Amino acid sequence: MGGQPPFALAGVAIIVVVSAIGLFASIGRYGFFGDELYFVSAGRRLAFGYADQGSALPAIARAMDMIAPGSLVAQRIPAVLLTLVALVISAQITRELGGSRTAQILVALAYAGSPFLLAQGIQLATNTIDTALWVLITWLVVRWVRTRQDVLLLLAGVVTAVDMQVKWLIPFFWIAVAIGALVFGPRDLLRRPALWAGGAIVVVTMIPTLVWQANRDWPQLRLSSAVAAEQASIGGRPMWVVTALICAGLMGGILLIYGIWLLLRWEVLRPYRFLGSVPLLLAVVFLATNGRGYYAAGVYAVIMAAGALGWTRKSSRIRIAITAVLVLASLVSTVTSLPLRPESDIAPARDDADAALNMTTYAKFGWRELAESVAEAYRSLPAEQRADAVIVADSYWQASALDVYGVENGLPAVYSPNRGFGYFGTPPDSATTVLWVGGSVDDVRPLFGAVTPIGRADAELGYPGVTRDVTIWRCDVPKTPWTLAWPGMLRM
Known part of the structure; x- marks a missing residue:
C-alpha cells in the first residue's frame, strides 16, 4: 500500500517532553487515590485472579512498592511512561494512515490536549493502562492493513493477552473489528492464522483467571452490574456521549467526529473503513450495558488520526487560526486538570455532589x-x-x-x-x-x-x-x- 511519510520526530518529541514535564510535576501531588491503595493491597496478595480486575496492576503496584516502599511517585511512574508511549504511538498511527508531519503533530497535540488521555497518566489506574494498550493494539492492526505482515496480528494477540490482565473490555474491540471487517473488509483479516494464534494465546493465558472466577461464582460479572448501577445514579446513558466527547478533549472531539465520517466516506481511507464502525459499535455496547463514558477511549487515537488526515489536507489562514485556538484551548484544559494547585488552596468538598464530581482530587486526601x-x-x-x-x-x-x-x-x-x-x-x-x-x-x-x-x-x-x-x-x-x-x- 505504499510507503510512509517521514515521521515528525522533532515536533512529536517536543510535545512528549512538554507532556512529560507536566506529568512528572504532578505525580507526587496530594496522596494516593483510593484505587491506588487498593492495588498496593492486592499486590501484597498476588494471585492469578481478583474479583474486579486482572493481575497486572497488583503486580505493577507490588513491584514498585518493593523498589520504593511507600513511594507515591514510584507507583505512578509506569502510568506516566505508558501514557507518553501511547502519545507517540498516536502519531505513528497517523503516519501509518498516510498522514503528513503536520497531521502527526496535530494528533499528538490533540492527545496531549485531552484531559482524559493525557491527564489520566498521573495515576496508576486500570483505565490508564488499558487505554494505552488499546492504542498499541490499534497501531498493530493499522500497520497490518498497510503491510500485511502477519506477525503484527500475533503481536496484537500478545498485547491483548496482557490487556486482559488489566480489564475485560478489549474483547469488545475485537468483536467490533470483526464486524467492521465482515461488512467493509478486509475480510481476509479474519482468515489469518496469526490472528487466531494470537486469540489462542489470549485464551491460554486467561485459563488461571477464568478458573479463579468460576470457583467464586464470577464476581467480575457482578461488578459490571454494580458499575451500571453507579452510572445510572450519575446520569446514566444520556451522559455517556457527553462524557465520551469530554474524554477526547476539544480538538480531539472534533477530530473524533470528523474521523468517523471520513473513515466511512472518504475513498483515501477505504482500506481502513472497518475502523470507522468500531467506535459506533462500542458506543452501542457500552450504552446498552450502561458502561463508563471512557471505556472506548483507547480507540480514539486511530479515529483522531483519520480526522487529522482530512483536517490537514487543505491549508488556509482561517483553518490554521481555528486549529491554533482549538489546540490552545485543549492544552489549557489539560493543564488545569492536572493537580498543580497547592494542597492548602483546595477547599473541602461543599457536598456529596461536589465531592463526586471532583472525586479524583478529593479521594486522594484523608x-x-x-x-x-x-x-x-x-x-x-x-x-x-x-x-x-x-x-x-x-x-x-x-x-x-x-x-x-x-x-x-x-x-x-x-x-x-x-x-x-x-x-x-x-x-x-x-x-x-x-x-x-x-x-x-x-x-x-x-x-x-x-x-x-x-x-x-x-x-x-x-x-x-x-x-x-x-x-x-x-x-x-x-x-x-x-x-x-x-x-x-x-x-x-
Whole structure:
C-alpha cells in the first residue's frame, strides 16, 4: 500500500517532553487515590485472579512498592511512561494512515490536549493502562492493513493477552473489528492464522483467571452490574456521549467526529473503513450495558488520526487560526486538570455532589488521618480484647488505606466485604470484637449482639462516605460465625 511519510520526530518529541514535564510535576501531588491503595493491597496478595480486575496492576503496584516502599511517585511512574508511549504511538498511527508531519503533530497535540488521555497518566489506574494498550493494539492492526505482515496480528494477540490482565473490555474491540471487517473488509483479516494464534494465546493465558472466577461464582460479572448501577445514579446513558466527547478533549472531539465520517466516506481511507464502525459499535455496547463514558477511549487515537488526515489536507489562514485556538484551548484544559494547585488552596468538598464530581482530587486526601483515627480507637480497647480484635471496613478504599498504613499505626488484620477486598480473606471465628469502620448502624447492628460508636474519622478533606465523617463502631458478639456469614456479606 505504499510507503510512509517521514515521521515528525522533532515536533512529536517536543510535545512528549512538554507532556512529560507536566506529568512528572504532578505525580507526587496530594496522596494516593483510593484505587491506588487498593492495588498496593492486592499486590501484597498476588494471585492469578481478583474479583474486579486482572493481575497486572497488583503486580505493577507490588513491584514498585518493593523498589520504593511507600513511594507515591514510584507507583505512578509506569502510568506516566505508558501514557507518553501511547502519545507517540498516536502519531505513528497517523503516519501509518498516510498522514503528513503536520497531521502527526496535530494528533499528538490533540492527545496531549485531552484531559482524559493525557491527564489520566498521573495515576496508576486500570483505565490508564488499558487505554494505552488499546492504542498499541490499534497501531498493530493499522500497520497490518498497510503491510500485511502477519506477525503484527500475533503481536496484537500478545498485547491483548496482557490487556486482559488489566480489564475485560478489549474483547469488545475485537468483536467490533470483526464486524467492521465482515461488512467493509478486509475480510481476509479474519482468515489469518496469526490472528487466531494470537486469540489462542489470549485464551491460554486467561485459563488461571477464568478458573479463579468460576470457583467464586464470577464476581467480575457482578461488578459490571454494580458499575451500571453507579452510572445510572450519575446520569446514566444520556451522559455517556457527553462524557465520551469530554474524554477526547476539544480538538480531539472534533477530530473524533470528523474521523468517523471520513473513515466511512472518504475513498483515501477505504482500506481502513472497518475502523470507522468500531467506535459506533462500542458506543452501542457500552450504552446498552450502561458502561463508563471512557471505556472506548483507547480507540480514539486511530479515529483522531483519520480526522487529522482530512483536517490537514487543505491549508488556509482561517483553518490554521481555528486549529491554533482549538489546540490552545485543549492544552489549557489539560493543564488545569492536572493537580498543580497547592494542597492548602483546595477547599473541602461543599457536598456529596461536589465531592463526586471532583472525586479524583478529593479521594486522594484523608487516608492517613483515617488510619490514625482507627488506631486511636483500637488502642482504647482493653488489652485482652485487642489481642483477638480485627478491623472490618465498609468500603474497599477504607480497607486498603488501613491495610497500607496499618503497620505504622499498629493495627491488626483488616477485612472488608466490599469489591475485591472481600476475597482477600475472611475474619477468623475467634474475632468476637470488631472495629467496624464506616457504614451505618442499621447495616452493622443486625450482625452483632452489641454495637457502640467509639470514634470518628473527621479528615479535613475527603470524599464523603469514604474518608470524611466516618464512624468507627465497636462491635461485639457476632451473631453468626464469620466463616458462615462472610460469603453472604460480599458485595460489589
